[in-house]
Amino acid sequence: MSASAADAIGTLSRVIADFPSPGIQFVDLTPVLADADALAAVSTALVEPFAGQVDYIAGVEARGFAFAAAAAAANGLGVVLIRKAGKLPGERIAESYALEYGEATLEVHTDQVPAGSRVLLVDDVLATGGTLGAAASLIERAGWTVAGISVVLEIPALGGRAALGREVHALSTY
Ligand SMILES: O=P(O)(O)OC[C@H]1O[C@H](OP(=O)(O)OP(=O)(O)O)[C@H](O)[C@@H]1O
Numbered sequence: 001m002s003a004s005a006a007d008a009i010g011t012l013s014r015v016i017a018d019f020p021s022p023g024i025q026f027v028d029l030t031p032v033l034a035d036a037d038a039l040a041a042v043s044t045a046l047v048e049p050f051a052g053q054v055d056y057i058a059g060v061e062a063r064g065f066a067f068a069a070a071a072a073a074a075n076g077l078g079v080v081l082i083r084k085a086g087k088l089p090g091e092r093i094a095e096s097y098a099l100e101y102g103e104a105t106l107e108v109h110t111d112q113v114p115a116g117s118r119v120l121l122v123d124d125v126l127a128t129g130g131t132l133g134a135a136a137s138l139i140e141r142a143g144w145t146v147a148g149i150s151v152v153l154e155i156p157a158l159g160g161r162a163a164l165g166r167e168v169h170a171l172s173t174y
């Protein structure tokens, strides 16, 4: 893990109580996106452990898109968009899941990258793991492999890592 990325996330992130619903401690990473040096450090650190093992980076709508696209641009890679239901026009597959404060469905285009592509899955936050579990299933159902999972911030108390049952590279914890 890059110390400067972890330091920047710790310094810039903020916790907002009772958002989006009562009892949720919401970790807001928008200040990390707004800080050019922090965004550059995070973009590098998300991909660093997987250097040479990744063909594409996948990001989860919506906050994951920003980090995935920044990480892809910083590493000369293209992006696969994993979108909330009803937004993708082409041939697609879907997975429904529960997250810390609700339920949703994710979709991905099946025809946008070659079979067997190694896809690094990037998101901003790992909480219960519902979102990344569904996203990883989509990648595998599409015929690609999950090259790794990288998140900017993990909330270990919510048990997402164990629920996922997959290796996760987390730049910071809350
Ligand atoms: O580990 P989990 O419990 O699944 O929670 C993590 C997910 O929750 C947030 O997404 P959200 O659905 O709120 O979407 P947003 O990025 O559009 O705000 C966050 O961006 C992660 O994708």
Ligand SMILES: Nc1ncnc2[nH]cnc12
Pocket (backbone or CB within 6 Å): 024, 025, 026, 027, 028, 099, 100, 101, 125, 127, 128, 155
């Ligand atoms: N507590 C939390 N803060 C920010 N994003 C989240 N996604 C799921 N749980 C979250």
